[in-house]
Amino acid sequence: MKKAQVWSLDIIVGVTIFIIAIIIFYIYTINLSDEAESSSEDLSIDADFIASNILSEGSPSNWNKTNVLIPGILTGFEINQTKLDELYNLTYSNYPEGYRKVSSLIGNRFDFYFYFNNEMNILLPNGSTIIPDGIGKLYVNRTNLVELENPANIAKIERFTAYQKKPTKLTLIIWNK
Numbered sequence: 599m600k601k602a603q604v605w606s607l608d609i610i611v612g613v614t615i616f617i618i619a620i621i622i623f624y625i626y627t628i629n630l631s632d633e634a635e636s637s638s639e640d641l642s643i644d645a646d647f648i649a650s651n652i653l654s655e656g657s658p659s660n661w662n663k664t665n666v667l668i669p670g671i672l673t674g675f676e677i678n679q680t681k682l683d684e685l686y687n688l689t690y691s692n693y694p695e696g697y698r699k700v701s702s703l704i705g706n707r708f709d710f711y712f713y714f715n716n717e718m719n720i721l722l723p724n725g726s727t728i729i730p731d732g733i734g735k736l737y738v739n740r741t742n743l744v745e746l747e748n749p750a751n752i753a754k755i756e757r758f759t760a761y762q763k764k765p766t767k768l769t770l771i772i773w774n775k
Contacts, residue, residue, distance in 0.1 A: 641752070641774065644705070644708060645770055645771075647705050648706050648772065649712075651669075652669070652712065652770065653757055655673060655674075656668050656670030659673075663688050669704065676759070676760040676762075677759060677761040677766070685700065689733050697735065697736065709735050709749075709774070709775075711738045711739070711770075711771050712769060713739075714731075714769075740771075747773060747775065748775065750774055750775055751773060754769065754771045755769075757770070
């Protein structure tokens with residue numbers, strides 16, 4: 599064999615391996631972007647579903663911690679303070695088991711946190727300052743979520759309801775890592 603023949607065979611093998619590597623890389627990156635899109639889409643769908651469950655009367659409509667199937671906080675179209683207190687206590691009693699139970703009852707597969715706008719001064723039964731303004735994952739609040747949790751994907755949904763005959767806004771955030 600001549601030197602030129604060996605050299606051209608090496609080039610053909612090298613280019614073939616390079617092309618195969620490029621094809622594998624493209625297939626891999628396309629699949630990654632599909633996963634990210636489906637994860638974001640899943641979060642958005644779940645956020646809508648969870649907000650609907652929270653802003654419902656719940657099941658049964660006069661639920662308590664022993665018979666709750668869906669822990670909704672409304673009576674009629676207004677926030678019921680007793681149901682809100684029960685949901686708060688159910689979430690934080692025996693943490694993290696209570697949090698996981700509430701997460702499951704509201705149909706959630708991700709971490710969650712929800713709060714109300716400050717103007718209404720909705721009362722949460724939290725004798726401590728651990729959770730100043732909402733219900734959900736412990737130590738998370740409306741200002742420290744990204745720093746504390748470092749989420750891969752976040753979905754935020756806002757819904758309007760009434761509290762003491764005045765309009766108020768619920769903001770629900772769910773995320774995955």
